[in-house]
Amino acid sequence: MNAFQFIFQYIKRHKVQYTLGIITLFVVDFANIFIPKLTGVITDGLTAHSLDWSGVKLNLFYLFLLGLLLAVGRFFWRYFLFGASRSIEKELRNDMFSHLEKMDVEYYNEHKTGDLMTRFTSDLNAIRMAIGPAVICVFDASVMTLMVIFQMMYYVSVKLTLIAVIPMLFILFGEIYYGKIIRPRFTARQEAVSDLTDYVQESFSGIRVIKAFVREKAQRYHFLKENENTMEKNLSIAKIQSIVIPLLDVIIGLSSLLTLIYGGYLALVGDITLGRFVAFNQYINMLVWPMLACGDSVNMFSQGAASIRRIQEIFKEQPAIADTDKTKDVDDIRGEIDFHHLTFIHRGHSEPTLNDITLHVPAGTTLAIIGRTGNGKSTLVNLLLHLYNTKPGMLFIDGKDINTIPLKTLRENIGYVPQDNFLFSDTLKSNIAFGAENEDMEAIQSATRAACIHENIVQFPDGYETIVGERGVTLSGGQKQRSSIARALMKNAPILILDDALSAVDTDTEEHILTNLKKNREGKTTILIAHRISTIQNADIIMVLEDGTAAEIGNHDSLMAKHGIYYDMFEKQQLEAIHGEAGKALIRQDHPAAKTGKEDA
């Protein structure tokens, strides 16, 4: 689908508005051409003394009526055509947002926020200009030009009209060529704006890190380069425009000069009357605007076409994760999970992140996953949320292959506390009730009590109405984590995943939350990812992930009896807990990595 076909789908939906707008525009243009004629009639009437004062008044009255018609008509074509273009802009923005919401997480790993934001703002604006003002310009210019030329030929002189119009043909062909060379420059400019927006967005999001590392100067230098790049791209457009626009003026001036010379001569020898010569000059002036408007329209169309292509790029990408014809409706989820020789390779990796994992998790049990950093714990739960695709036959929920469960059902039945604890810039109440149907205060408080955050919230001056700053920065790390746990508990889902969700809370609070969880999650499946054994030792099943494989599976007692990885971890953490820093030093001396001289992961 080319850019025109793409945007025409949207224009079609507003055909009534466009038709009414164009008809009104036509009426306005038609009325407009009578103004010079009436001026000519008055001039000739006064010169030849054939018009008395009442005749002048009558013609002036006609002029007034025409003016009124023009004013009303101009209001309506603006109303219809600008209204349609604004509606299309809104519809496109809605469609883009809905489409992007469907895209999988990999898409967002590969596309920068700033670039997407530019497409939502400046590109959509360029498209609106192309389907609103540019359409008006082109239609107005073409209709007006044809009507004026016809009137010039009919009312004044065919020869004089041809002489005046020939230079304008150069404008027409020149503008077609201009459109071709300016379009790639508009695309390059939009890309530069995207990069700049992206840089600004990242710089402000990461301002704390920038300040802590005193990188302001380096950031500013990089920003200047991005800004300069945008200016260069803008200048490359301005350079072309600064040649084309004066050239347009020259051609228009040439046309007027020829008219004055030849028209003056015709008036002198008496081939045309003075009134017609005056009217002709007014007509020529009326042609100036359409010619300039054509230049503007070419600009707007080129810019719009470049932007449509950038928006089309968004729609061309389809989500890699979506319901398929294999998806079957599921009434409810109990929470039984089966990993069956589960192997998973991340895009761009050559080695599997998860390798041959087989485990049965009965509904209503607690599974704990422990393992060193980067061993695939988050990846495993991301597979459960179907954020990445798993090959058929490897992951089952309630005995059903995850690929056959509708995404909405699956995710509605999983409560999830992500590692980054992202909160929205909204009230605490809304953040906690995020996944729930309504903001039921009783349910919210029951969740916040279970997550041990209620006491903190009520101490804030605005309590549950406290606005969480962008990315939750007004809360401490532990408060954010507990708010995020409360949000997940609100869902009361058959499966709950806590991805390292207790790392920022002290051991006492952790103990409280775990006790509450045990009570709240009775009969429901809970998956706990943690680094501390104290967090997980009461779990029904503990899986130790090592290099992406399920190195050990059992409960605390059986794993301790094994004297394997889990046992070592426990011993080290006990030593750390008892002896603090001295214990850590002891562990370091004892650790195999210390002996080989390598850093511990």
Ligand SMILES: Nc1ncnc2c1ncn2[C@@H]1O[C@H](COP(=O)(O)OP(=O)(O)OP(=O)(O)O)[C@@H](O)[C@H]1O
């Ligand atoms: N979207 C991704 N694309 C490519 N590789 C990824 C992606 N996400 C994670 N990885 C890689 O997969 C491996 C496992 O990452 P994962 O986040 O699952 O580990 P983890 O055990 O949860 O670590 P941690 O304890 O630090 O949270 C890492 O090597 C990581 O670099």
